[in-house]
Amino acid sequence: xxxxxxxxALAAEAPVDNPQVPPYLFGLxxxxxxxxxxxxxxxxxxxx
Numbered sequence: 001x002x003x004x005x006x007x008x009a010l011a012a013e014a015p016v017d018n019p020q021v022p023p024y025l026f027g028l029x030x031x032x033x034x035x036x037x038x039x040x041x042x043x044x045x046x047x048x
Contacts, residue, residue, distance in 0.1 A: 007033050 007030065 003033055003036060
């Protein structure tokens with residue numbers, strides 16, 4: 001859950017028109033976070 005709360009905190013702090021964080025970088029970070037969550041979910045399901 002720490003990864004989710006980190007992503008939510010970053011999303012809340014980054015305004016839409018922030019020139020310091022390019023949109024593609026934010027999208028890449030979000031995609032990577034979802035990929036990590038998918039891997040964790042698959043590992044939990046395999047363990048059962």
